[in-house]
Structures are given as structure tokens and as C-alpha cells.
Amino acid sequence: MNIIEIKNLKVHYPIRSGFWNRITDEVPAVDGISFNIRAGETYGLVGESGSGKSTTGKSVVGLEKVTSGSILYKGKDITKKENRRRLDYNRDVQMIFQDSLSSLNPRKRIEDIIAEPLRNFEHLSKEDEKLRVLQLLDIVGLDADALYKYPHQFSGGQRQRIGVARAVATHPKLIVADEPVSALDLSVQAQVLNFMKRIQRDFGISYLFISHDLGVVRHMCQNIAIMNRGRLVEIGTRDDIYNxxxxxxxxxxxxxxxxxxxxxxxxxxxxxxxxxxxxxxxxxxxxxxxxxxxxxxxxxxxxxxxxxxxxxxxxxxxxxxxxxxx
Amino acid sequence: MTNTSDFLDIKDVSTAFKIDGHFYDAISHINLQVHHDEILAIVGESGCGKSTLATTIMGLHDPHETRISGEIDFEGTNLLALDDAGFNRFRGAKIGMIFQDPLSALNPLKRIDDQISEVLDYHTTLSSDEKHHRVLELLDQVGIVNPARTARQFPHELSGGMRQRVIIAIAIACKPDLIIADEPTTALDVTIQAQILDVLRAIQKENHAGIILITHDLGVVAETADRVAVMYAGQIVEQGSAEQIFNQPQHPYTRSLLRSMPQRDDENDDLYVIRGNVPSLQKMPQTGDRFAPRIPWIPADAHEAQPTMHQVAPGHEVRCTCYQHFYFPDRTTKGRVAK
Amino acid sequence: MWKTILRRILIMIPEVIILSILVFLLAKAMPGDPFTGSINPKADPAQIHHLMKINGLYDPWYQQYWNWVVHLFHGNLGQSYQYQEPVTRLIAGRATNTLWLALVTMVLTYAMALPMGVFAGRHEGKLPDTVIRVYTYVTYCIPFFVILVLGIWVFGYVLGWFPTTGSIATDANGWLQTIGSRFYHILLPAILGALFGTVNIVQYLRSEVIDAKHSDYVRTARAKGVPSKDIYRHHIFRNSLLPIAAFAGYSITGLLNGSIFTETVFSYPGMGLLFINSISYRDYTVITALVLIYGILNLLGTLLSDIILSVVDPRIRIE
Structure with missing residues (x-):
């Protein structure tokens, strides 16, 4: 069963020029790509910088204005805002970013950071909310005293785990992970990847795993798409692609x-x-x-x-x- | 110029940074030799001191904020005894450096040719025509297709790979004997990375230079290095030839690091995770084996009280005796394992 | 580039229109009228009523606005009620005074701020830096008019080094004396304005120099073997002065705002003083004209900053 079906997705950025600053040209960041992500799998999207892989990821989360094409979730096109709202899409689909420091608000405590999606979607009582945040911290292997700390007080690997905890807070069905371990050291990378796999096993989450690192992708992904200049050049299973x-x-x-x-x-x-x-x-x-x-x-x-x-x-x-x- | 001579001999070098009024060692008691015609990789994770070692050799530290001891013998001169003006005769001329982030390492307001010829201004007596000629020659040497055009451009007009080629051109402008490359490919795509490493290798062959390649990427090391030094928490824990390090790793840290890489055949297993964290500079233990807390299942008496380097094969050295007793907790084989 | 500049100027038109309407309405909303008390305290209310009527002040605001705009396009900003003089001529006379004051203030500001900022940044954390920082904090804390009053009292009255009022001595003869006297009158307000104006530039420049000092390209330059003093000259100063150069356009705004205080305290006959007087006399024609001019100058200042930036920074190109 597919959790997400991307059909002929196009994201073109306008180039403005001339006297009236009108749109005179477009950069096709994503230029007509289609693929499906099955429930419970990790789908790898691989490409070099400028290939359009991050734009694709942002489109799936609904952070990008899509030029044409559709992204189907539960049969509805979530490139339309009203469908996203009706399906509670932003609760079901979360994102993990590459730069864990800049993606966590430096002036908020970890408790507030992790609870933010809960507050948006679940309206729990204060005690329940705290309990949930503690559970989430436990899942990613952080102590309760992390609650009252600020992002800069953690190492890169710990921050990335906080990002994972925040992403899984609302029990999402799909997590878009954009280069989640690229900034991490090898031993820390191993830890975060293990957590991501464990959470997948425990909660049945699907991942769209965006990366330039083919070694990591091979370890994580069952199906892989290779992206080049806004288009897909090859899709297949891990065996198809690597062998x-x-x-x-x-x-x-x-x-x-x-x-x-x-x-x-x-x-x-x-x-x-x-x-x-x-x-x-x-x-x-x-x-x-x-x-x-x-x-x-x-x-x-x-x-x-x-x-x-x-x-x-x-x-x-x-x-x-x-x-x-x- | 003999191929085996040590032209860089780092003797017992420690560099301490001032934090809240106290000095803490970022690297301690480093001993390392670099030969002509070789690429020595220094590999380790962030905070292990590999970049500090590079900037110490280059004399780039603020003397008020750092305390450096030991001796760095470079072609008969102790670099650490030089003042800034004395050091400037070496920097750029006999020692070139390549940096990690090629965008920020170039002055955004100066054209490429000005940035390359600046190094020629201080170390050569070339006329401005000759300098211009040399700049084009260098750009060509690092594989830039249209040197004349690139020379007149500004850094932001170039791609990441081209910028890194420009940085390399600056580093090799005066044909230095030693090139220090600090994470030269970390900011680049893999295909560009491969090209840049090719350029580095070609230059090393052409100039008979010694290259210190600093990286966290074991793949880059395995592809490029002749010799490898593995650093952990400010110390060298193992050094040897690339074959020795990758085929018969000895130190528990080296072995753990290699095992935490995603491998071809363990797609469905969890990756190996090294327990615990690297202690911060302020909390670094001054005695005992610094890696011991991260392998708690190894009995304390397996470690030396003051770990020293032990030769396990010609050119292959390991810190501390614990390597003889090390095993992975999830695997039964004890002691050394051949790959 | 010229296209962009032209476009920016065209965009200014609606901005100026909105600005002028707002100003017009605000001026109208002020209580009082231009005639009561200004002609003769015992004037007959019926006569004032008559004056209001013939001057169109009872018309609906849009009609008054429209009349004003029509006149504006004839180069006629109206007649000042207070001075009984065409507004254009009135402002032209004052504008030169303000211009000279602003110019001298600006030159003094940069002449003081640039060395201070660079010096403080270069010797970060050392004694000269501390001294300069204390100076900027103190100046920053004291309200501008207090600086002015303090300055005029110390240097004007106590020490008697400078004149405290006017723009020129009454007995100045010949062009040399005239210029000398004008400059002499400008100097004290300009110095005080500059003292205040340096604060932002010094702090900004200082932090730019400190940033540049620790930047990667400076490290590259050190690795090239470039001596420290040359690194400062070729890399650090140049790169940190760049945003300051762009600041120049914006500083017009600051100077104009400052001139209102300075000219009032020094009774210096410039646009600022004229502005304050017009407000207290409800001299609508002058108020609206002045605010319009201030507004246009501010917009031009912003444009100027953008143009300077695109000229000095190769990364920014206005096409």
C-alpha cells in the first residue's frame, strides 16, 4: 500500500527581470517527477547539491509552492492547502532537518520544542503533555533533565535526536528526513540512524530519506530514486540501484x-x-x-x-x- | 630531495586553549613525521584536535589565547620558535594550506586572480606580467577549463568545486614542500570530491610535496592516504600505513570507528555505536587511557596508567596495551582480529 | 542598473502620494488654526472666520488636498500664513543652511567614527577599545537634546568659544568673512551632532572589523604569509567599511531628524527650526511642504544606499 504517491511533480522558481520585474524565466528545480512511497518503508532520494531533492522533500511536507502535478495522500491531493487541513496532514507528516542547531528555536527549552507539535494538534493537559515529552525523550535516549535545557547545550547528535523526538511526537505516518546525518560524526551518525530504524519498527513510520551519501542510503533504504537536474534518472530497489x-x-x-x-x-x-x-x-x-x-x-x-x-x-x-x- | 627523509618532524607538541582563564590541552604530546612524496591522513571525529594540529603547524593561533609547547622541525627550522614575521616566510611559500569551506575561505570582494597573486606578491619577485601568467598556469594545473575567464571572476560566481580548485591553486602557488589540507572535500559533492582528491594526488606527485590530509571521512582516507594517524581526544591513538590501519586495525577506537560505518552486508542490522561521549576539553582526564571510559567491559588492568605508543609492526604503532585485550561486546572473538 | 533606479523612483510616487495625504490629514487634525492669535490677539472672530473662508480652510479635506496638489504641479507650494512669503522661497532659503549643517556634520561624523571603529575593532578587549566603548555607551545613553544643551552651555556660554545662535554674524562683510562666519556658526552644532552620530557607526564598524578578523578569508590570507598590517589594509578594513559606505544614504535620515533638535536648540535658521515653528503656528502649507520634502529625501537616501552597496559589493548587482 502506498502512503504517498507523487505524480509528475513540478516546482519551478520564477526568475524576475526587466523594467516591471515580471517573471521572464523559470528555474525548474523539480521538473516532473513521479514515485510512490509504501507504508512502513524507507524511500531513498539521492542526488547531488542542486538536484532538486530538498525541494521535493519540502513539497511533500507542504512547505513548497508546487507549480503542477500532485502528491496524493489517502487519495487526496495535498498540494492543495484545504486538503492538507482537512486530512490533518501536517500532523501525519513531519520533517527532520540537516542542521539541527538552526532548525531548533534557540530561545525555547527542549520541553517546549518537543511539545510544540503536540500543542498544535493534540490539546493535552499539562501533566499528560509532560508525560508524553518524557516518553519521547526516553525513546531517543535522552534524560529527563534535558527538559529544561536549551538547544545549544547539546551536542550535534543529541540535537538531531531531539529533532527526531519532535518529529515523532504526533505519531506521524511519514517523516521526511532531509540529510539527517550529514553534519554528524561517524559514531554519532550510527546512533541516530539506529534510532530512526528503531522508531520505524516500533511505530510503523515511513521515511522519505533524502541524502547525498550513498553509503548511508544503502544502509537505510529499501527503494531508491536517483535525482539529477530536477528529474529522476533511475528508480529501483536497493539491489537494482547498487548492483x-x-x-x-x-x-x-x-x-x-x-x-x-x-x-x-x-x-x-x-x-x-x-x-x-x-x-x-x-x-x-x-x-x-x-x-x-x-x-x-x-x-x-x-x-x-x-x-x-x-x-x-x-x-x-x-x-x-x-x-x-x- | 630524498623520498624518505622526514622534512617535518613534530616532537611532543601540545596546544592548549584558554577557556575562562585556564589553559586546556586541545592536543597533547603529538609526535608525528611527514615525508616527502607522501600523503599522511590524520583522521578523527570533530573535537579530536586534528584541525588544531594543522593550525599549530601553520602558526595560525593567537598567542594570547593559546599555549604551545614542543618542537616542530621543518627542514631544519623549529617553526614554534619563530615570530610572526619569521613564520610568514614559510606560510604560503614552503607550507600551503587548503581549507574546508571554499566559499568563506575566499575574500568575497576580490577577484580570483588578485587572491592568487597575493601569495606571489609576498614570496616571489615576479613582475606583474609574470604573476598573471603564473596565475593562469596554476588555474590550469588545478583543472579549471577557462583560466582567463575564471581569473577575472569573483568567488560567488564560481561553483563549490571550482572555488576549492582556486584554494588549491593558492596553496600550491609557490610550490610548497608541505601542503596541509583540512577537510578539503567535506563541503563538496562526492563526484566533485573525487576530482579534487585526484588534483591533490597529481600535485603531490608533480611537486614531490608531502601532504597532510585532515579528514573525518574514512573512505577518503582509504582512497587517498599512504599513511594514517588516528586521533582521539587530542592524542594520536594509532598510526601506520593505510593497509595496516584498514586491514589490521589494532586500537579499540580505530576498530570501533571502522565498524560504525554502514557496510555493504549489514543492511538490516543496527550499526555499531561507540558508547558514551568524548569528554570536553575541561573534563579531559590527564592520566590513564582516554578511551577507557568508552569500552567499560574491558578490565581496568588491561590499560596502562600512562599509555605509550607500542610498535606492533614496522611503522605501525598503537597507544596503550588495551588493544591486546579488546573485543566487541557483541562478538566473542577476543584480541586482534584480521579482516 | 538605470532601469532599476528609474523603477525605484517610480515606486516612490505612490509612496509619496500616500505620505502626502497622511501628512495633510494629520496637519488638519491638529487643533487650532493659523489665524487666531497670530494677526492680533484681539482680532474679531468674524474676521478670522472670513480669512478661513477665503483661504479655503472650510472646504472638505480632499478638496483642499486637491487644490494643493494642483498648485504643487505649478511649482507653487502655497503661501506661508506665518511669514507671508511663498513657501518655496521660504524653504529654499532655509534648505541651504540645513544642507551646510548636514554636510559638515556628516564629514565630522565619519572623520571621527571610522578611525574609532577600526581602532576599537583591531584592539578588541584592550584599553583603547574599552575607552571607545565607554564613550559610545555614554553618548548613547544621553538624549540628544541633553548633549546639545550641555554643549551649548559649556562651549557657548561658559567657555564662550562658539556662537550660540543664528547662522551668520550680522557684521560679516565680503565673501571670505561670510563663509568664515557661517562655518564658525555651524561648527559647534555640527560637532555635537557628530558626537551623537558616531555612536552607531563606531559600534557597527567595530563589530564588522572583529567579524572580519575571525573570518575564514583572513585565515587564508594569514596562511598565504601576508603580514598582519597588510591583512588589515587589504582585507579587513576594506571588507568592513563596505556596509558603512552603504550606510551613508540612510544617514541622511538621521541628519534630518537630528537637525530638528539641533536647529531648535541653536536657533539656527534651517528647515528643522522652520518645521518646529510651523507646527506651533499651524502653518499648514509649510508643514505639508516640509514633510513632503523630508519624506522624499528619506526615500532617496534609501535608494542611494542600495546604489552605493551595489557599486562597492560585487555580490550585489542591480541589473
């Missing part, structure tokens, strides 16, 4: 992930440079004449790639053959 990538852009991203295998260093580098060469040389094959990705074509029930039909099938067959040989 059978078809689009050159996906291959290029994967090849650029640093490997911890020191012995394979030279080989890894050679393969990265080889992929980069193909990427540079064959732009015309993989992108249309405007330099944009083609529409997605399904090569298997789970796996789609943005290529002309014939080429997509050809590549998919070659990949199947390669795997059979291996």
Missing part, C-alpha cells in the same frame, strides 16, 4: 563513493575514471538535446531508468547476461 545500475549518472555516483578497501584502491580509481569518461563522452546518449533526463522506462517490475526504450532494454539485457556469467 545493477543502468544510467550513467547512477554509475558515476556509485563510482565516486570512496571505498574503504585499500587493496582495491587502484582498481576502484581506474573504474571511476572509466565511468567518468563515458559520462563525459556520451552525454548525448544518456540525456536529451536539452541536457535533461529522458522519461523513465520500466525494465523490470521494480526497476526503471530514464533512457530511450530501446537503449534501456538493451542495457538491462546486457546487465542480466553479465550477472549470469558472474
Amino acid at each position: 545493477h545500475p543502468l544510467h550513467i549518472y547512477t554509475k558515476r555516483l556509485l563510482a565516486a563513493i570512496p571505498e574503504t578497501n585499500v587493496d582495491q584502491r587502484a582498481a576502484h580509481r581506474a573504474s571511476r575514471l572509466a565511468v567518468e569518461q563515458v559520462y563525459q563522452d556520451e552525454q548525448a546518449t544518456y540525456y536529451d538535446h536539452d541536457g535533461k533526463a529522458f522519461p523513465l522506462v520500466a525494465v523490470s517490475p521494480t526497476h526503471s531508468v530514464a533512457l530511450p526504450e530501446k537503449l534501456a532494454q538493451q542495457l538491462a539485457q546486457a546487465e542480466t547476461k553479465r550477472e549470469a556469467q558472474a
Whole structure:
């Protein structure tokens, strides 16, 4: 069952110029993307800076003015404000941000920060509210004395956990996590990712996990979409994307992930440079004449790639053959 | 120029910061050598002192707010004995530095060519024509496609990757023997990161420079470094060749760190989490093993009272004896494990 | 860029219209009229009534406003009731005085503020910084008119160094004497105005210098081996003076507001003093004209700031 269905979503930012400051052009930050998030899964949205992944995330939460297309939740298009209100959408869908310091109000205590969504949606008595906040702190592994502290008194990892606690306060169905661990150290990152997984297991939450870090995405996500210049170039399961990538852009991203295998260093580098060469040389094959990705074509029930039909099938067959040989 | 000579010898260096009137060690008793023609990675998490070490070598600390002891022998000169004017003969000329955030590291109001030729102004006697020529040559060397155009641009007109290339061009303008790169790719996309690391490697080969690469990213280290020093809480806890560190890690911290990375084959497991937190500078214990509180299941007598470095293989050193007794609580294998 | 400037000026038109209506209404809302007590305390109420009538003061406000606008486009701001003189000529005479006062004040302000701000920022936390900060706090705490009254008392009456009233000595002859005398009259109010005006600039500049000192690009410059004094010259000063340069436009507003106090205390015949007098005499034509001029100057000041900023900062480009 899909919790969210995104259909041909477009977010274009206007460029104003000229004497009357009229809209003369548009930047297509998100340029017609479609994908579905199933209930209880973690869906990975991967792309480099400027790919439009954060804009997509904000559109799903309702923080972005959508140009066209729809985002269906319980069969209703939540790009319309009245539908969001009617469905209590902002209670069911929450967000975790990358920068935990600037996304938490520095002048509010942790108690007030976590209770804020509760106050907006649940109208609990003072005691019940406090009890809930304490429960939430417990879920993310923070002590009760955190209640009366301010955000700057916590480390980055603790603040990110506070952000998680705030996001889960209203028992949301979906959490949009925009680069939730990018600013964290490795050991702290592990802690936050574990919390996110545990909360998912306990509460059946779905995540839209937005990240540029393919290593983290592989760990967290069952299904993944790769975004490039406002469009999706490839979607598929974890296995599809990591073991059978078809689009050159996906291959290029994967090849650029640093490997911890020191012995394979030279080989890894050679393969990265080889992929980069193909990427540079064959732009015309993989992108249309405007330099944009083609529409997605399904090569298997789970796996789609943005290529002309014939080429997509050809590549998919070659990949199947390669795997059979291996 | 011999390839194996230590041209940078850091001897027992400590740097203390003044906090509320007291001095606290951010790095303590660091011993480290850098050779020509190598990339030495210093890896550790935020607050471990890796950047402090870099800025100490560069002499960038305010002498009123810091207290530095020890000796940094650079090609026969003790850098720590120099005054600011003396240091300026080395900075930019023989030691170049690359910074993390390429946008804020460039002056927003100056054109790229002015910012690069500024370093030539102070360390060369080139004419302004020659300087201009050198600037274009440098921009070309760091892989900028249209040097003449980029030279006349302002930092905000460039992409993040191009800005970092400009920073590298500044650092290598005078062909320094030592380049210190402090998190040079942290602010960049992975594909750009790979390109920047390629540029660094190429420059190191071309100039026979020694590079100190400071990073928190183990992947970057594994791809780039010849040797690795792992830092925890202001100390070096392990150092060795990249192969030694990644294939036979010894220190509990190194092993824990490697295990907390998301791996290919444990997608459905929880990640390994190191217990507890790094103590703040003010609360740093002055005796005993600083990592001991984070591995409480290891008996106290496994640690040394005053941990020292122990050689486990040629060029491979580990702090404290606890590595011999370390095991992960969720795994039964004790002692050293080969990967 | 010229397009943008032109557009900004066009946007000012509705702003000015709204401003003028507001001013007009406020002036009308004030109790009293321009004639009672000003012609002859024993004047016949019927005569005042007659004067009000022929001057159109009983017409509905929009009609009066409309008449005023029509005249405005003929370059006629009306006749001052108080001075019996065309408002245009009246203000023109006063404006030059205010202009000179403002100019000297501005030059003195920047001449004092820039070195102080830079010096305080450079020696942050040390003695000179503390002294300058105490100075700014003290000046900031004292209301402007108190500074003025204190200044006029100490330097004008007690020490007798400066004249305390007027814009020129009555016996000044020849152009050299005239200019000298004017400048002499301006100096004390200008110094006092500058003392007050420096506070914001000093504090702003100081914190800009401190920010710049700890910025990454300064660290880069240090890593290049640039000596400290050159870093200050090429990087820190330049970058921290930039927002101050943009401030210049806005400071017009401050100077105009200040002139109202200064000119009143010093009986200096400028626009500020004229303004205060017109209000007390309900000299509507003068009030509305002055507020309109003040409003337009403020808007121009803002525009000027934006233009300066776009000229000095490459990151901001008005296309």
C-alpha cells in the first residue's frame, strides 16, 4: 500500500527581470517527477547539491509552492492547502532537518520544542503533555533533565535526536528526513540512524530519506530514486540501484563513493575514471538535446531508468547476461 | 630531495586553549613525521584536535589565547620558535594550506586572480606580467577549463568545486614542500570530491610535496592516504600505513570507528555505536587511557596508567596495551582480529 | 542598473502620494488654526472666520488636498500664513543652511567614527577599545537634546568659544568673512551632532572589523604569509567599511531628524527650526511642504544606499 504517491511533480522558481520585474524565466528545480512511497518503508532520494531533492522533500511536507502535478495522500491531493487541513496532514507528516542547531528555536527549552507539535494538534493537559515529552525523550535516549535545557547545550547528535523526538511526537505516518546525518560524526551518525530504524519498527513510520551519501542510503533504504537536474534518472530497489545500475549518472555516483578497501584502491580509481569518461563522452546518449533526463522506462517490475526504450532494454539485457556469467 | 627523509618532524607538541582563564590541552604530546612524496591522513571525529594540529603547524593561533609547547622541525627550522614575521616566510611559500569551506575561505570582494597573486606578491619577485601568467598556469594545473575567464571572476560566481580548485591553486602557488589540507572535500559533492582528491594526488606527485590530509571521512582516507594517524581526544591513538590501519586495525577506537560505518552486508542490522561521549576539553582526564571510559567491559588492568605508543609492526604503532585485550561486546572473538 | 533606479523612483510616487495625504490629514487634525492669535490677539472672530473662508480652510479635506496638489504641479507650494512669503522661497532659503549643517556634520561624523571603529575593532578587549566603548555607551545613553544643551552651555556660554545662535554674524562683510562666519556658526552644532552620530557607526564598524578578523578569508590570507598590517589594509578594513559606505544614504535620515533638535536648540535658521515653528503656528502649507520634502529625501537616501552597496559589493548587482 502506498502512503504517498507523487505524480509528475513540478516546482519551478520564477526568475524576475526587466523594467516591471515580471517573471521572464523559470528555474525548474523539480521538473516532473513521479514515485510512490509504501507504508512502513524507507524511500531513498539521492542526488547531488542542486538536484532538486530538498525541494521535493519540502513539497511533500507542504512547505513548497508546487507549480503542477500532485502528491496524493489517502487519495487526496495535498498540494492543495484545504486538503492538507482537512486530512490533518501536517500532523501525519513531519520533517527532520540537516542542521539541527538552526532548525531548533534557540530561545525555547527542549520541553517546549518537543511539545510544540503536540500543542498544535493534540490539546493535552499539562501533566499528560509532560508525560508524553518524557516518553519521547526516553525513546531517543535522552534524560529527563534535558527538559529544561536549551538547544545549544547539546551536542550535534543529541540535537538531531531531539529533532527526531519532535518529529515523532504526533505519531506521524511519514517523516521526511532531509540529510539527517550529514553534519554528524561517524559514531554519532550510527546512533541516530539506529534510532530512526528503531522508531520505524516500533511505530510503523515511513521515511522519505533524502541524502547525498550513498553509503548511508544503502544502509537505510529499501527503494531508491536517483535525482539529477530536477528529474529522476533511475528508480529501483536497493539491489537494482547498487548492483545493477543502468544510467550513467547512477554509475558515476556509485563510482565516486570512496571505498574503504585499500587493496582495491587502484582498481576502484581506474573504474571511476572509466565511468567518468563515458559520462563525459556520451552525454548525448544518456540525456536529451536539452541536457535533461529522458522519461523513465520500466525494465523490470521494480526497476526503471530514464533512457530511450530501446537503449534501456538493451542495457538491462546486457546487465542480466553479465550477472549470469558472474 | 630524498623520498624518505622526514622534512617535518613534530616532537611532543601540545596546544592548549584558554577557556575562562585556564589553559586546556586541545592536543597533547603529538609526535608525528611527514615525508616527502607522501600523503599522511590524520583522521578523527570533530573535537579530536586534528584541525588544531594543522593550525599549530601553520602558526595560525593567537598567542594570547593559546599555549604551545614542543618542537616542530621543518627542514631544519623549529617553526614554534619563530615570530610572526619569521613564520610568514614559510606560510604560503614552503607550507600551503587548503581549507574546508571554499566559499568563506575566499575574500568575497576580490577577484580570483588578485587572491592568487597575493601569495606571489609576498614570496616571489615576479613582475606583474609574470604573476598573471603564473596565475593562469596554476588555474590550469588545478583543472579549471577557462583560466582567463575564471581569473577575472569573483568567488560567488564560481561553483563549490571550482572555488576549492582556486584554494588549491593558492596553496600550491609557490610550490610548497608541505601542503596541509583540512577537510578539503567535506563541503563538496562526492563526484566533485573525487576530482579534487585526484588534483591533490597529481600535485603531490608533480611537486614531490608531502601532504597532510585532515579528514573525518574514512573512505577518503582509504582512497587517498599512504599513511594514517588516528586521533582521539587530542592524542594520536594509532598510526601506520593505510593497509595496516584498514586491514589490521589494532586500537579499540580505530576498530570501533571502522565498524560504525554502514557496510555493504549489514543492511538490516543496527550499526555499531561507540558508547558514551568524548569528554570536553575541561573534563579531559590527564592520566590513564582516554578511551577507557568508552569500552567499560574491558578490565581496568588491561590499560596502562600512562599509555605509550607500542610498535606492533614496522611503522605501525598503537597507544596503550588495551588493544591486546579488546573485543566487541557483541562478538566473542577476543584480541586482534584480521579482516 | 538605470532601469532599476528609474523603477525605484517610480515606486516612490505612490509612496509619496500616500505620505502626502497622511501628512495633510494629520496637519488638519491638529487643533487650532493659523489665524487666531497670530494677526492680533484681539482680532474679531468674524474676521478670522472670513480669512478661513477665503483661504479655503472650510472646504472638505480632499478638496483642499486637491487644490494643493494642483498648485504643487505649478511649482507653487502655497503661501506661508506665518511669514507671508511663498513657501518655496521660504524653504529654499532655509534648505541651504540645513544642507551646510548636514554636510559638515556628516564629514565630522565619519572623520571621527571610522578611525574609532577600526581602532576599537583591531584592539578588541584592550584599553583603547574599552575607552571607545565607554564613550559610545555614554553618548548613547544621553538624549540628544541633553548633549546639545550641555554643549551649548559649556562651549557657548561658559567657555564662550562658539556662537550660540543664528547662522551668520550680522557684521560679516565680503565673501571670505561670510563663509568664515557661517562655518564658525555651524561648527559647534555640527560637532555635537557628530558626537551623537558616531555612536552607531563606531559600534557597527567595530563589530564588522572583529567579524572580519575571525573570518575564514583572513585565515587564508594569514596562511598565504601576508603580514598582519597588510591583512588589515587589504582585507579587513576594506571588507568592513563596505556596509558603512552603504550606510551613508540612510544617514541622511538621521541628519534630518537630528537637525530638528539641533536647529531648535541653536536657533539656527534651517528647515528643522522652520518645521518646529510651523507646527506651533499651524502653518499648514509649510508643514505639508516640509514633510513632503523630508519624506522624499528619506526615500532617496534609501535608494542611494542600495546604489552605493551595489557599486562597492560585487555580490550585489542591480541589473
